[in-house]
Amino acid sequence: MDSKKRNRRGFLRDSAALAGLAAGGAGLAKGQTQGTPTKKIDELIAYGERSRFVNSIRLPVAERHSPDEFGLTFHVLTPLQDSSGIITPSSLFYTATHRGAFVPDIDPREHRLMIHGMVDRPLVFTMDELKRLPYVSRIHFIECLGNRAKPTHKTVQETHGLTSCAEWTGVPLSLLLAEAGVQNSASWIVAEGAEEVKGASSIPLAKAMDDCIVCYAQNGEPVRPQQGFPLRLMVPGFEGIYQIKYLRRIKVVDRFYMTYDDYGHINPDPKVAALTHQIGPKSVITFPSGGQKLSGPGFYEVSGLAWSGAGAIRGVEISTDGGQSWKNADIRSTAHPMAHTRFGFHWNWDGKECVLMSRCTDELGTVQPTRAEVAKFWNEPLDKVRVRGSDNSVQPWKVASNGSVLNGLS
Amino acid sequence: MDSKKRNRRGFLRDSAALAGLAAGGAGLAKGQTQGTPTKKIDELIAYGERSRFVNSIRLPVAERHSPDEFGLTFHVLTPLQDSSGIITPSSLFYTATHRGAFVPDIDPREHRLMIHGMVDRPLVFTMDELKRLPYVSRIHFIECLGNRAKPTHKTVQETHGLTSCAEWTGVPLSLLLAEAGVQNSASWIVAEGAEEVKGASSIPLAKAMDDCIVCYAQNGEPVRPQQGFPLRLMVPGFEGIYQIKYLRRIKVVDRFYMTYDDYGHINPDPKVAALTHQIGPKSVITFPSGGQKLSGPGFYEVSGLAWSGAGAIRGVEISTDGGQSWKNADIRSTAHPMAHTRFGFHWNWDGKECVLMSRCTDELGTVQPTRAEVAKFWNEPLDKVRVRGSDNSVQPWKVASNGSVLNGLS
Numbered sequence: 001m002d003s004k005k006r007n008r009r010g011f012l013r014d015s016a017a018l019a020g021l022a023a024g025g026a027g028l029a030k031g032q033t034q035g036t037p038t039k040k041i042d043e044l045i046a047y048g049e050r051s052r053f054v055n056s057i058r059l060p061v062a063e064r065h066s067p068d069e070f071g072l073t074f075h076v077l078t079p080l081q082d083s084s085g086i087i088t089p090s091s092l093f094y095t096a097t098h099r100g101a102f103v104p105d106i107d108p109r110e111h112r113l114m115i116h117g118m119v120d121r122p123l124v125f126t127m128d129e130l131k132r133l134p135y136v137s138r139i140h141f142i143e144c145l146g147n148r149a150k151p152t153h154k155t156v157q158e159t160h161g162l163t164s165c166a167e168w169t170g171v172p173l174s175l176l177l178a179e180a181g182v183q184n185s186a187s188w189i190v191a192e193g194a195e196e197v198k199g200a201s202s203i204p205l206a207k208a209m210d211d212c213i214v215c216y217a218q219n220g221e222p223v224r225p226q227q228g229f230p231l232r233l234m235v236p237g238f239e240g241i242y243q244i245k246y247l248r249r250i251k252v253v254d255r256f257y258m259t260y261d262d263y264g265h266i267n268p269d270p271k272v273a274a275l276t277h278q279i280g281p282k283s284v285i286t287f288p289s290g291g292q293k294l295s296g297p298g299f300y301e302v303s304g305l306a307w308s309g310a311g312a313i314r315g316v317e318i319s320t321d322g323g324q325s326w327k328n329a330d331i332r333s334t335a336h337p338m339a340h341t342r343f344g345f346h347w348n349w350d351g352k353e354c355v356l357m358s359r360c361t362d363e364l365g366t367v368q369p370t371r372a373e374v375a376k377f378w379n380e381p382l383d384k385v386r387v388r389g390s391d392n393s394v395q396p397w398k399v400a401s402n403g404s405v406l407n408g409l410s
Numbered sequence: 411m412d413s414k415k416r417n418r419r420g421f422l423r424d425s426a427a428l429a430g431l432a433a434g435g436a437g438l439a440k441g442q443t444q445g446t447p448t449k450k451i452d453e454l455i456a457y458g459e460r461s462r463f464v465n466s467i468r469l470p471v472a473e474r475h476s477p478d479e480f481g482l483t484f485h486v487l488t489p490l491q492d493s494s495g496i497i498t499p500s501s502l503f504y505t506a507t508h509r510g511a512f513v514p515d516i517d518p519r520e521h522r523l524m525i526h527g528m529v530d531r532p533l534v535f536t537m538d539e540l541k542r543l544p545y546v547s548r549i550h551f552i553e554c555l556g557n558r559a560k561p562t563h564k565t566v567q568e569t570h571g572l573t574s575c576a577e578w579t580g581v582p583l584s585l586l587l588a589e590a591g592v593q594n595s596a597s598w599i600v601a602e603g604a605e606e607v608k609g610a611s612s613i614p615l616a617k618a619m620d621d622c623i624v625c626y627a628q629n630g631e632p633v634r635p636q637q638g639f640p641l642r643l644m645v646p647g648f649e650g651i652y653q654i655k656y657l658r659r660i661k662v663v664d665r666f667y668m669t670y671d672d673y674g675h676i677n678p679d680p681k682v683a684a685l686t687h688q689i690g691p692k693s694v695i696t697f698p699s700g701g702q703k704l705s706g707p708g709f710y711e712v713s714g715l716a717w718s719g720a721g722a723i724r725g726v727e728i729s730t731d732g733g734q735s736w737k738n739a740d741i742r743s744t745a746h747p748m749a750h751t752r753f754g755f756h757w758n759w760d761g762k763e764c765v766l767m768s769r770c771t772d773e774l775g776t777v778q779p780t781r782a783e784v785a786k787f788w789n790e791p792l793d794k795v796r797v798r799g800s801d802n803s804v805q806p807w808k809v810a811s812n813g814s815v816l817n818g819l820s
Contacts, residue, residue: 044513044636045486046467047501051639053518054632057456076455084579084627085547087497091458092631103454108463132710137495137743137752167743169494169752217494219629221502222464226454229461300542333547333577336744342547342579 056082058092062158063150067101072197074101075146076226077161080286080305086139086333086340088164090219095226096144096162096240099199099260104246106194108222108230113214117189117252120181127216127230133171136213138236139336141165141307143279145239148391152410156289159395159407163282163307165340168234170215173208177252182209186252190259191233194246200259201242203235205252211236211338214247236338237309239277239390279309281368282392283316283343283360294403297351302329305340308362313341315361320347322355322396322408323370329358337363349399355408356397370394371409466492468502472568473560477511482607484511485556487571490696490715496549496743496750498574500629505636506554506572506650509605509670514656516604518632518640523624527599527662530591537626537640543581546623548646549746551575551717553689555649558801562820566699569805569817573692573717575750578644580625583618587662592619596662600669601643604656610669611652613645615662621646624657646748647719649687649800689719691778692802693726693753693770704813707761712739715750718772723751725771730757732765732806732818733780739768747773759809765818766807780804781819 056079060066067074078094088094108127116122147162177189182205189208192200203212213234215223223229228245235242283306288294306313312335317326333342343358359368369377374393375385387393396408466489470476477484488504498504518537526532557572587599592615599618602610613622623644625633633639638655645652693716698704716723722745727736743752753768769778779787784803785795797803806818 045470048468048503048505048634048636049501051518051632051635052515053639056631058458060455083630084632085577085630087577087630089500089629089631090460093458095458105462108461128705132708134711134740134754134756135494135713135742139744167495167497219499220493220495220497221466221499222461222494224458225461226458229464295538298542301544303545330544332545334549334744334746344544346544 056092058094059157059161062153071101073098075144075162077157078164080156080161080163080284081289081292083286083305086165086305086336086342087219088166088340090166090221090224090227093164093166093218093224093227094142094144094162096146097195097245099193099195099197102196103225104194104196105225106230106246111230111248113231113248113250115176115180115250115252117250118183118186118254119177119252120183121179123176123180125176130171130214130216130231134175135169135171137167137169138213139165139167139339140234140236141279141338141340142234142240142243143282143307143390145241145277145390151391152407153290154407154410155291156284156286159290160284162240163305163340165307166218167220168213168215169217170213170231170234173212173214173233173250174210176214176250177208180252182252185254188253188256190251190253190257191242191244191247192249192251193228193244194248197260199244200257201244202253202257202259203238203242207235207238237278237311239279242277277389279307279390280392281308281310281313281360281362281366282306282390283358283368284395285318285356285358285397288356288399288405289397290405290407292405294349294399294405296403297349300347300349302345302347302356302358303332304343304358306343306358306360307338307340308360308366309338310366311363312337312339313360314363314365316341316343317359318345318347319357319359320354323357323394326359351401353401354399356399357394359394368392368394371396466502468504469567469571472563481511483508485554485572487567488574490566490571490573490694491699491702493696493715496575496715496746496752497629498576498750500576500631500634500637503574503576503628503634503637504552504554504572506556507605507655509603509607509609512606513635514604514606515635516640516656521640521658523641523658523660525586525590525660525662527660528593528596528664529587529662530593531589533586533590535586540581540624540626540641544585545579545581547577547579548623548644549575549577549749550644550646551689551748551750552644552650552653553692553717553800555651555687555800561801562817563700564817564820565701566694566696566805569700570694572650573715573750575717576628577630578623578625579627580623580641580644583622583624583643583660584620586624586660587618590662592662595664598663598666600661600663600667601652601654601657602659602661603638603654604658607670609654610667611654612663612667612669613648613652617645617648647688647721649689652687687799689717689800690802691718691720691723691770691772691776692716692800693768693778694805695728695766695768695807698766698809698815699807700815700817702815704759704809704815706813707759710757710759712755712757712766712768713742714739714753714768716753716768716770717748717750718770718776719748720776721773722747722749723770724773724775726751726753727769728755728757729767729769730764733767733804736769761811763811764809766809767804769804778802778804781806
């Protein structure tokens with residue numbers, strides 16, 4: 001770093017107004033050293049950046065470091081171990097797809113959304129037209145069903161990083177459907193995106209008329225390309241594959257349609273198949289979590305996230321003895337329905353080996369199951385249980401006596 | 411743009427795995443053209459970016475396009491006309507300072523927060539130590555007192571862009587003060603940042619013990635450098651200058667201390683001087699707003715933001731006839747206390763010239779004043795009223811018959 005003192009007025013006069021000069025803080029905060037001018041001030045004005053000391057990044061899943069050989073499947077994990085609060089920064093929002101790993105480069109002026117099928121008035125909307133309609137802004141999570149497909153991974157980013165949460169803004173789908181005039185015999189919709197593989201999902205009409213949102217904004221700016229720019233369907237509480245990116249078509253139909261995406265939804269009863277994929281109550285401790293290290297005995301704030309596809313989180317409990325006893329954690333954020341909810345628990349670590357767990361309860365009273373309960377449900381041995389669908393069982397983190405944190409399932 | 415079709419497998423094999431290839435959408439959405447590979451996929455994985463079609467940026471205030479000659483004063487405006495929901499993206503959060511326009515380059519490992527003065531146990535915290543303490547996550551706005559210093563500007567970015575809203579996470583200041591042991595005769599705190607000019611603000615102890623937060627995170631990641639990385643004091647509802655960036659010292663004292671920042675707070679009664687700078691109920695229509703243009707008569711969603719330093723927004727009214735009549739708008743987001751709240755109003759424009767206005771009411775029942783009421787209060791002519799402190803009067807936008815939107819005050 002350039003620690004040479006510079007005359008600021010001269011500096012501004014002589015150069016292209018570079019920024020990054022620091023306070024000459026000689027007092028308490030030693031870190032306030034002379035800075036390095038690295039950015040043109042115009043860049044700093046237009047669209048600010050994070051500190052050079054902040055390096056949190058997403059990572060691809062360990063089993064696939066780049067898109068598959070067809071360029072279709074790719075999963076990139078949110079760094080939950082670095083998260084604060086409930087909003088996931090858009091730049092760190094997870095992305096998962098089987099429909100084309102390369103993001104469509106869509107000009108929003110050319111994009112259209114068609115609503116057709118069993119409606120009285122088929123409609124086609126431009127983006128400008130959609131933005132002229134009433135809208136809502138809500139905070140909701142999205143989680144990939146495959147989150148925690150391999151429960152033995154080391155870090156919370158690897159085990160649980162396929163969930164993120166954002167503020168979503170857009171037009172209620174119910175409004176668009178009402179405008180189109182849904183016919184009496186209709187019972188499902190099929191929502192289609194514009195990826196190279198025309199993936200689509202069948203969604204019950206009852207859900208479509210309830211709380212779904214045709215979203216054009218995420219965290220206060222247009223939906224990011226990796227999240228479906230310019231339009232993403234939000235289906236709150238359902239697994240990620242329903243949240244159709246690059247939304248371009250909604251067909252109203254009278255039955256469940258099997259689609260490219262339904263590899264996971266094959267069930268004798270199609271309604272059961274689809275509806276079982278509402279995300280169950282789930283929670284995970286993000287600190288301390290696998291791969292982190294405690295500096296020694298003493299007070300720590302156990303921190304984590306809880307969420308449920310069925311509504312708001314009503315409570316979270318913490319165990320510091322591997323599930324033998326549980327104490328109430330505190331809810332540290334607003335508990336929005338179908339949204340990440342931040343919990344905290346003040347813990348005095350005695351320096352002995354122990355196992356930390358969290359479990360949550362949602363507003364319907366459903367309690368997140370332990371791994372033993374899941375094993376019993378599937379009638380499989382505890383150490384070899386293969387969870388079908390979303391694995392929302394309790395995550396144990398083992399704290400070794402040297403402070404190292406390990407996955408209790410690995 | 412390169413519209414040549416490429417063999418994807420060959421492309422991946424031969425190149426450095428570039429992204430940006432698009433869906434070959436030949437259907438409804440014409441915009442899904444063949445894309446241009448512009449980014450290495452590693453970059454897209456690590457920290458996502460916005461669409462190349464999204465170009466919303468902050469702007470410096472018109473009267474000062476770069477920091478002043480001393481490098482101290484600078485104001486950069488949020489593009490409210492492009493905003494959605496209530497979260498301001500951290501990259502577009504406004505910044506205003508009189509303490510050094512160049513951001514201190516602080517290494518968080520070296521940063522310290524000291525709490526001293528009239529306390530039983532003076533304390534110094536590292537960042538790691540602060541993060542071991544209980545915390546809260548809350549959504550709050552920050553607004554510069556100088557927001558709307560010149561009410562005749564053209565756009566809503568220019569008139570109202572010195573306000574933004576984010577999710578803030580950190581340790582309640584009351585917890586730190588309780589740990590230090592505030593002495594009975596104390597009544598104020600002085601909070602100091604690490605800028606080159608050691609600016610500070612005096613804050614009533616009652617406020618410090620109420621809802622202030624020592625924040626290390628904003629919108630789910632560390633506080634951005636322009637917002638005070640690594641530590642910012644959140645004083646909910648008070649004007650921006652109290653929200654001390656680069657927080658390094660809190661001194662507990664027994665009186666209001668005059669500081670560098672108090673150019674605006676000189677008043678015979680120091681308590682009045684300080685406390686009058688809680689932000690009053692304020693709202694502004696962001697669409698349609700100055701500089702925008704309606705494409706013709708028809709339905710539009712009037713959209714805007716309301717906020718108050720005194721608590722949550724309870725209601726917003728819209729006038730489409732220059733204040734002669736008012737109708738209730740809808741609240742489109744959660745109305746968090748001391749936070750931007752999104753409102754909407756469905757409006758059928760008949761194509762005639764008209765004046766749009768919004769006014770809000772907060773949870774104390776305080777109603778945002780019209781400009782005429784403000785003029786009467788200050789006993790000045792309506793066209794020349796000079797508002798002292800925060801100008802929270804109603805903003806009129808004039809819609810011309812050709813659809814052009816103009817500032818009704820210019």
